[in-house]
Amino acid sequence: MTNPALTQFIQEENCDPGNLIPLLQHIQQTEGYISEQSVRQISHFLKISENHIYGVASFYSQFRFQKPGKHHLKVCLGTACHVQGGKQLAQEVQKQFHLCSGETTPDGAIDYEEVACLGCCAQAAVVEIDGAIYAKMTTDRLMKKLHELRNIQPVPAQADESCPPIPASP
Amino acid sequence: MNENSFPQFTAIQRRAREKWTALQNGSQPLIYLGAASCGRAAGALQTLQAIQETLQELNRSAHIVQVGCIGPCYLEPLMDVQLPGLPRISYAKVTPEKAKRILRAALLEGDLSPKLAVGHFGDRTFTEQSGMPRFFDLPMLKPQVRVVLRNCGFIDPQEIDHYLAHDGYVGFVQALQRGPAGVIEEVKQSGLRGRGGAGFPTYKKWEICRAAAGEKKFVICNADEGDPGAFMNRSLLEGDPHAVLEGMLIAGFAIGAQQGLVYVRAEYPLAVTRLRHAIQQMRQSGFLGEDILGSGFRFNIEVKEGAGAFVCGEETALIASLEGERGMPRPRPPFPAEKGYRGYPTLINNTETFGILPNILRNGGQWFSQLGSPGNAGTKTFSLVGKARHTGLIEVPLGMTLRQIVFDIGGGTIKPFKAVQTGGPLGGCLSATHLDTPLDYENMRASGSIMGSGGLIVLDESTCIVDLARYFLTFSESESCGKCTPCRVGTRILVETLEKIARGEGEMGDLDVLYKVADTMQRTALCGGGQTAPNPVLTTLKYFMNEYLTHIQGRYCPAAVCTALFEYRILAEKCTGCGRCVQVCSSGAVQGEKKEPHTIDVELCIKCRACVEACKFDAIVGVPIAARQPQEVTL
Ligand SMILES: Cc1cc2nc3c(=O)[nH]c(=O)nc-3n(C[C@H](O)[C@H](O)[C@H](O)COP(=O)(O)O)c2cc1C
Ligand code: SF4
Ligand code: SF4
Ligand code: FES
Numbered sequence: 001m002t003n004p005a006l007t008q009f010i011q012e013e014n015c016d017p018g019n020l021i022p023l024l025q026h027i028q029q030t031e032g033y034i035s036e037q038s039v040r041q042i043s044h045f046l047k048i049s050e051n052h053i054y055g056v057a058s059f060y061s062q063f064r065f066q067k068p069g070k071h072h073l074k075v076c077l078g079t080a081c082h083v084q085g086g087k088q089l090a091q092e093v094q095k096q097f098h099l100c101s102g103e104t105t106p107d108g109a110i111d112y113e114e115v116a117c118l119g120c121c122a123q124a125a126v127v128e129i130d131g132a133i134y135a136k137m138t139t140d141r142l143m144k145k146l147h148e149l150r151n152i153q154p155v156p157a158q159a160d161e162s163c164p165p166i167p168a169s170p
Numbered sequence: 171m172n173e174n175s176f177p178q179f180t181a182i183q184r185r186a187r188e189k190w191t192a193l194q195n196g197s198q199p200l201i202y203l204g205a206a207s208c209g210r211a212a213g214a215l216q217t218l219q220a221i222q223e224t225l226q227e228l229n230r231s232a233h234i235v236q237v238g239c240i241g242p243c244y245l246e247p248l249m250d251v252q253l254p255g256l257p258r259i260s261y262a263k264v265t266p267e268k269a270k271r272i273l274r275a276a277l278l279e280g281d282l283s284p285k286l287a288v289g290h291f292g293d294r295t296f297t298e299q300s301g302m303p304r305f306f307d308l309p310m311l312k313p314q315v316r317v318v319l320r321n322c323g324f325i326d327p328q329e330i331d332h333y334l335a336h337d338g339y340v341g342f343v344q345a346l347q348r349g350p351a352g353v354i355e356e357v358k359q360s361g362l363r364g365r366g367g368a369g370f371p372t373y374k375k376w377e378i379c380r381a382a383a384g385e386k387k388f389v390i391c392n393a394d395e396g397d398p399g400a401f402m403n404r405s406l407l408e409g410d411p412h413a414v415l416e417g418m419l420i421a422g423f424a425i426g427a428q429q430g431l432v433y434v435r436a437e438y439p440l441a442v443t444r445l446r447h448a449i450q451q452m453r454q455s456g457f458l459g460e461d462i463l464g465s466g467f468r469f470n471i472e473v474k475e476g477a478g479a480f481v482c483g484e485e486t487a488l489i490a491s492l493e494g495e496r497g498m499p500r501p502r503p504p505f506p507a508e509k510g511y512r513g514y515p516t517l518i519n520n521t522e523t524f525g526i527l528p529n530i531l532r533n534g535g536q537w538f539s540q541l542g543s544p545g546n547a548g549t550k551t552f553s554l555v556g557k558a559r560h561t562g563l564i565e566v567p568l569g570m571t572l573r574q575i576v577f578d579i580g581g582g583t584i585k586p587f588k589a590v591q592t593g594g595p596l597g598g599c600l601s602a603t604h605l606d607t608p609l610d611y612e613n614m615r616a617s618g619s620i621m622g623s624g625g626l627i628v629l630d631e632s633t634c635i636v637d638l639a640r641y642f643l644t645f646s647e648s649e650s651c652g653k654c655t656p657c658r659v660g661t662r663i664l665v666e667t668l669e670k671i672a673r674g675e676g677e678m679g680d681l682d683v684l685y686k687v688a689d690t691m692q693r694t695a696l697c698g699g700g701q702t703a704p705n706p707v708l709t710t711l712k713y714f715m716n717e718y719l720t721h722i723q724g725r726y727c728p729a730a731v732c733t734a735l736f737e738y739r740i741l742a743e744k745c746t747g748c749g750r751c752v753q754v755c756s757s758g759a760v761q762g763e764k765k766e767p768h769t770i771d772v773e774l775c776i777k778c779r780a781c782v783e784a785c786k787f788d789a790i791v792g793v794p795i796a797a798r799q800p801q802e803v804t805l
Binding site for chain 1: 491555556
């Protein structure tokens with residue numbers, strides 16, 4: 001069950017193992033994540049082991065190995081955002097949506113990631129929703145936005161069970 | 171300068187200048203909009219839409235120029251209006267509504283809404299006429315010297331002609347005329363030191379790389395900008411990408427390279443777009459390719475996106491990443507200048523270093539060396555963020571004091587100033603006693619910090635120093651590539667120890683643990699990452715020991731950050747009984763009758779801070795936990 005578009009891309013771009021990262025980026029961009037099947041396919045074409053590919057991919061925080069949600073939420077925990085309350089935003093997301101960084105809500109509506117800096121530090125605290133960055137975010141505004149996106153109320157508490165809370169500040 | 175030896179260039183430049191003059195002196199109003207990432211975050215795209223709608227409603231035409239960040243990000247979105255024959259006027263925090271109001275007044279009645287304006291870009295006589303200050307006379311801008319940022323906020327970064335009209339690529343043409351040795355001599359004269367952190371003399375790296383034998387050579391622009399809280403490189407790439415690319419051309423010519431690579435952070439999609447577009451334009455105008463401007467020089471530039479790993483900012487890790495590997499540093503020597511990307515001699519410089527070069531070639535090394543202070547030539551950009559009143563991107567001569575930067579440019583802090591962190595997670599935390607220290611490479615190192623790439627995070631009394639050290643070490647721990655033990659295990663121990671102190675379980679012996687582990691890391695870690703990662707711990711121990719002692723012996727966090735070490739109380743004399751806190755508390759911990767002072771049930775309170783932020787009267791404060799007896803404090 002190979003993906004013909006991927007095979008074509010590998011051949012057209014003349015990919016070698018040195019292009020592994022751009023190739024993974026291409027896959028993530030077109031498919032949303034790095035699936036087991038695409039890793040198998042790269043392994044086959046570039047003649048490098050699946051282990052090696054996972055070794056490289058998992059080193060970088062950009063790559064995800066699970067299907068993304070419909071909407072993407074990133075909360076910045078860079079230094080500027082940290083001192084301006086980014087942690088409170090992250091904690092509120094964790095609490096209300098029972099999400100840890102890297103996870104997606106059970107209904108597949110929102111995936112969530114905590115990142116180190118979005119480059120808009122003068123506007124801290126910032127979040128990114130579906131590629132757009134929002135400045136001077138407060139917990140109140142963020143929750144409103146997220147509920148708008150989902151059009152429903154917070155997930156009931158039992159959804160929490162499989163998700164250990166992210167270690168918050170002591 | 172004799173530009174005639176490159177007639178092709180002279181022609182391109184003339185056309186570009188004519189185009190710019192026509193734009194400036196045309197009969198149409200110009201509307202500038204700061205549309206870099208920071209402006210967009212503040213809502214610039216919504217403002218843009220409002221501008222377009224208003225023009226349509228009024229049935230007027232105007233030129234909209236989307237420019238990069240001009241610096242004072244805290245004022246964004248910034249919209250400027252330039253009516254024919256008048257200077258450009260800048261307006262701050264321009265919401266769609268405000269944009270409509272300003273444009274209606276300006277376009278229909280010629281009313282410049284001086285009350286809404288922050289400043290103008292004309293000369294001083296216009297100040298007298300209009301009562302508006304000059305933009306560059308504003309307190310945040312006045313002490314600055316713009317060299318590398320000279321075009322940011324002025325030109326459309328998507329137009330190579332705008333860049334050309336502002337002496338773009340003149341530095342490169344100068345370089346072609348001077349020859350490689352002449353270029354390196356000019357850079358030597360300038361005293362330029364690398365802006366990526368360590369401050370290594372740029373010309374030296376170039377000499378080594380030029381002398382290195384190799385059938386191919388590479389130039390790499392380090393735009394990984396991993397310091398969380400810094401965005402100088404992003405702003406430059408978004409606002410004036412050609413400056414950086416011209417710098418790469420000059421470097422490539424000087425060392426004899428044929429290929430340039432820009433390694434950009436994954437989180438900077440707009441910078442990537444701007445770069446790719448600019449490279450395309452360079453190719454069309456003949457600044458890239460086989461025989462550039464007929465000089466025989468061959469060069470190409472490609473953009474590579476990083477994949478999110480702080481350590482990839484380190485040059486050998488960056489190369490490993492470019493080669494498709496895990497981004498782990500490699501032992502040096504061999505240095506990349508001798509044996510780098512794919513084994514070939516490779517020159518790696520920071521984005522800002524490249525951005526400065528065209529200015530040096532154009533104005534002369536002598537000119538640059540006179541900016542800044544002896545041994546620390548030139549200007550440096552910083553991202554001034556955190557608790558400063560005026561946050562944004564600044565450029566100042568090296569050697570300016572922290573006081574000038576934090577208080578004159580940054581406008582100070584609202585709550586009392588506590589500290590300033592320089593150099594990012596690998597830098598240090600300096601106290602008020604350092605405010606008169608000149609900001610340069612040597613002074614930063616002497617104080618236990620580093621210059622780093624230019625992050626300046628201003629902290630006030632609401633920041634807990636122990637929490638901050640813990641924050642940085644947690645960052646370094648998660649970003650440690652894990653190759654060497656001192657860094658992998660050392661950061662872990664530092665984090666655990668700091669967490670223990672923040673939890674209120676600290677003992678005096680923990681301080682020794684911090685010192686010992688930090689020392690081992692400094693001496694034995696493989697790369698600069700692990701060697702300097704303890705800096706935040708060591709500088710906070712050195713300059714804020716009291717705060718550690720208050721945590722360990724006083725069992726109290728005075729900044730009300732470490733949740734185990736304080737409780738919230740409502741000050742009866744300040745509380746107006748407005749009830750805002752009751753509304754936001756999801757734990758039901760606040761009680762009180764309307765208009766009567768409220769109280770917090772500390773058993774129910776989860777210290778989420780929501781009430782503190784909601785209270786308009788600063789009535790809710792952190793106090794030591796009443797049920798706990800502090801240990802005897804010996805300071
Ligand atoms: C852990 C670590 C991270 C670094 N991150 C960056 C970075 O983000 N950007 C940068 O230009 N240099 C960074 N450097 C410095 C580079 O290794 C290198 O010295 C620099 O790019 C050289 O450019 P310059 O001579 O123009 O300063 C980092 C170094 C270390 C040890
Ligand atoms: S010091 Fe840290 S980041 Fe550098 S090589 Fe060692 S483990 Fe990796
Ligand atoms: S800190 Fe949070 S839980 Fe505690 S009283 Fe305030 S709002 Fe309620
Ligand atoms: S620290 Fe959050 S955007 Fe930079």
